[in-house]
Amino acid sequence: EAQVTQNPRYLITVTGKKLTVTCSQNMNHEYMSWYRQDPGLGLRQIYYSMNVEVTDKGDVPEGYKVSRKEKRNFPLILESPSPNQTSLYFCASRQGTYNEQFFGPGTRLTVL
Amino acid sequence: RKEVEQDPGPFNVPEGATVAFNCTYSNSASQSFFWYRQDCRKEPKLLMSVYSSGNEDGRFTAQLNRASQYISLLIRDSKLSDSATYLCVVKTQAGTALIFGKGTTLSVSS
Numbered sequence: 029e030a031q032v033t034q035n036p037r038y039l040i041t042v043t044g045k046k047l048t049v050t051c052s053q054n055m056n057h058e059y060m061s062w063y064r065q066d067p068g069l070g071l072r073q074i075y076y077s078m079n080v081e082v083t084d085k086g087d088v089p090e091g092y093k094v095s096r097k098e099k100r101n102f103p104l105i106l107e108s109p110s111p112n113q114t115s116l117y118f119c120a121s122r123q124g125t126y127n128e129q130f131f132g133p134g135t136r137l138t139v140l
Numbered sequence: 141r142k143e144v145e146q147d148p149g150p151f152n153v154p155e156g157a158t159v160a161f162n163c164t165y166s167n168s169a170s171q172s173f174f175w176y177r178q179d180c181r182k183e184p185k186l187l188m189s190v191y192s193s194g195n196e197d198g199r200f201t202a203q204l205n206r207a208s209q210y211i212s213l214l215i216r217d218s219k220l221s222d223s224a225t226y227l228c229v230v231k232t233q234a235g236t237a238l239i240f241g242k243g244t245t246l247s248v249s250s
Contacts, residue, residue, distance in 0.1 A: 061237070070242035071184070071227070086237060118183055129238060131183035 030055045034119050034132035041109055042140050049104045049135050051119030057130075059122050060102040061086065062094065064115040065134075071118070077102055109139040143167060146228050146241040153248055157218045161244045163211040163228030172231040173204055175213050177224045178243065184227055187213075218248045 032053045041047055053060065061076035063086075073086030077096040091113055093105040102121075106113060116136050122129040146163045153159050165173075173190035188195065190202040190211055201214040211228055228241035 063240075068242070071240040073237050076237060116181075128186045128189075131185070133183055134181070 030130070032119055032121055032130050032132035034117075034135050036135060037133060038136050040138045040140065043110055044108050047106050047109060047137075049106075049117060049119075049137070051102045051104065051132055052100050053102075053119075053121040053130070054100065055121060055123065055130065056099065057121035057123045058099070059124075060096065061120050062092070062102070062104045063118045063120065064088065064113075065118065066115050074104070074117075109137075111139050113137065114139050143239045144228055144230050144241040146226075146244045148242060148244060150245040150247050153218055153246070155218055155220060155248055155250050157248075158214065158216045159218060159246060160215075161213045161226055161228075161246075163213075163241055165209050165211070165228075165230045165239075167230070167232050167239075168206075168209060170209075170230045170232050173202075173211050174229040174231075174238075175200075175202055175211075176227040176229055176240075178227055179224050184240075187226070215246075218246075220248050220250060222246060223248045 035050045058079050062074040063071045065071045072088045074092050075086050075094040077083040083094050116134050118134050119132040120129050144165050175187040176184040177187045178184040188197050190204045194203040199216045203212045225243040225245045227243045230239045
């Protein structure tokens with residue numbers, strides 16, 4: 029089944045404790061991205077990657093890192109999480125410019 | 141002016157009603173347009189792309205007006221299962237990000 033998977037789905041952590049949210053897609057898509065979704069603010073792009081070893085900042089990259097060492101994986105790293113990073117996070121992938129974007133099921137992160 | 145603007149709603153309609161959502165975008169260089177649907181606490185999923193000539197998929201009709209920078213989604217004969225948030229999405233240049241509106245919430249009641 030073609031899909032985007034994220035882990036963990038739910039995470040409660042404390043300020044300053046490094047964490048990684050994994051994202052993997054099995055569709056051989058070139059383009060992957062991370063979003064956060066907050067009430068009243070909608071979906072905002074954090075980082076995106078157009079291919080292996082090619083990443084760039086989205087609209088809200090502060091406090092986040094990403095890497096794209098393999099085509100299928102695009103982990104999101106929070107080196108020192110803070111409470112304002114409490115949010116619902118989505119990973120997404122798509123093949124080309126005009127193609128449908130597929131989203132993962134989301135990761136609900138709470139930083140205390 | 142925000143890049144993609146939608147009326148947040150909520151739109152509360154009875155089953156069988158026709159409802160229309162509107163969306164405006166600020167960048168005249170926008171190339172691609174979509175409507176995504178998002179159920180509560182779930183991931184967004186593509187509902188339909190929007191083509192210049194307008195397009196229809198069953199009870200759903202999408203239209204684009206480039207001159208006015210305006211996109212619409214019409215839902216006919218609303219079903220309970222149509223209750224969701226509808227996201228207007230615009231892409232400006234090849235290979236770059238999708239810009240999401242904040243969404244319009246629809247609630248269909250029996």
